[in-house]
Amino acid sequence: MENMPEVRFARTADGVRIGYQVFGPGPGRWRAPVLVWMPSLSNIVAQWRIPAMRTAYEGLARDLTVVLYDGRGTGASDRDIDLTDLGVEAHLLDLIAVLGDAGIERANLLGYYHSVATAIAFAAREPARVGRMVLFGGAPRMREAMLPAQTQALLSLVDQDWSLFADAAATAWLGWDGAASGRWTAEAFRTATTPAIAHAWFEAASRIDVTEDLSRVRAQTLVLHRQSSQQIPVEIFRRLTGALRDARLVELPGTTPTLFLEDVAADLGLVTGFVTTGRVGRVSSSGPVLTRREQEVLQRLAAGDSNAEIGRSLGIAVHTVERHLANIYRKLGVASRTAAVAHALRP
Template sequence: MTGADTPPLRFARTSDGVTIGYQMFGRGPVLVWMPSLSNIVAQWRIPAIRAAYRALSRELTVVLYDGRGTGSSDRRVDPDNLGVDAHLRDLRAVLGDAGIDRASLLGYYHATATAIAFAARDPARVQRLVLFGGAPRMREAMLPAQTRALLSLIDQDWDLFADAAAAAWLGWDTGSSNRWTADAFRTATTAPVAKAWFAAAQDIDVTGDLPQVRAPALVLHRQGQQQIPVEVARRLTAALPDARLVELPGSTPTLFLEDPAADLRLVTDFVTSGRVSRTGSGPLTPREREVLRLLPDGDSNAELARRLGIAVHTVERHLASIYRKIGARGRADAVAYALRGVTDFRHPP
């Protein structure tokens, strides 16, 4: 992909003197896709990400930026100044330089906490929140054993870390997408800065900001067992004053890859109108009906799996499909739905 195919880079200056590279393209309401370790120029080379950017830009003005120490932004950063306040300065610099008074925020992984903090502390500037893959207490998003193993590779072998992170964290296959994604990771920053980023993330905790968030929030979850547990997303949803959780089908821990059309419609509809669109349709399968009828018994997913003689991940897949089809926000909604004795599971009552 040539430079002519991507939006031009712009540069903003933070209040503490850091240069932040960003792009702005599309039309319509503004959605700021906030970064973790990023390289927005390299990310345009990933076919699925490029397609997502273009699809979002048909109805939204999309803003991408690289956080301090990464991508096209200033690489010379203070490793002791990578907490949430520093990330807030990056966001404010981009919004100010772009002349954006109010926007919706897509907090993706590391940026989830920053999005929450900004919405709480600058409520007039946030229209809506879309949150995926993170937690207000970032340590919770970094607890899985697989994540700890990957982080240990940063010091040992930076190239191996990039390859492993592309496959395990973002679920890319072994084809060209994986190569481009690994390259985006590899060129996003250096091993010392990445180590400092993740060390700082261990101490990020914005749980105290949650009650002050006034913007409607859409919390999305699609994770395998080795990734962030769904309970983290459920606690986040419950703690926000106006939030809805959608548990997406599949196990790939990313958006816009496993079912890109549904993910894009979900995000675009919410940002443009606040509406949470149905991401699935049609009646429940016989097995899904069986799972739904057992939910009021209070069994865990593991207990349901034993009762039905299937794997736990299969139960999780059925539950995600059930939630999607009946329009449930999560397990509690599905239990209430089942207790109402509905026999036609084609549409929610």
């Protein structure tokens, strides 16, 4: 793929080959701070095709040396793995192998969803090797991050229809519903791994619990939260922040449960600023703001109601429903009823 960093390979202590990339201003002697973006189910090669992800990678690499890697069983890493051993210890072996192969003694960590627990465990056990941490979307008890009904519904598709799971995750779960981004995001999910490995990953994740490691973490930590009210409650992240010695929680504006999408410049500035200086910049709100009535219309739309049924339910005329829908489409930046429903179903 054009302008994509070379994929390198590290070997873990238990013999698994891990694919990874290093890019940014600091190869060799690491002149820039190193940020390791730790994986959930990933495919680092396919993710470069997603416009929002490429923008995020290139934005981070302006000031940081960025390391991406695919965990065992996913992406460019070995698929022939022990499916009964996908707990935090196995994920730690992947991270340690990448750091060792790349010659990185000390790094900053971006724990993202599944890898939040792994980042916490590594920071607790190897404090001298971790500078700062940014944590997003996961929890020390991973089952708490997997409890929302919508997440459970999506996970049920893993065994039933892998292709449908990839499409649904790209739209509702990670929030990419634009034609190009949605297509490439679904492809990244679809090619990240196999249904059997994904099932084993999520099954193992539901048993991961690193709460006992929290008190031993010394790294300065930024906990970020951006979720809709239907998804992971902010209280989980407040408890996580309170259990860490030096942590700050920032509740980001918006409802799309990912970084570097709703306000890419603000997210990049926040993460880069914290990693390089330890300071947290001012957080602005630039996401779409729906009125209470527009939120009610969108909820009825997501429930499958027709315009006439929405009108009867809310006691308003059909032409008023149509006007609200036009405003909703404009604010959300979508062009269809289906895209609006996908937005409403995002975590």
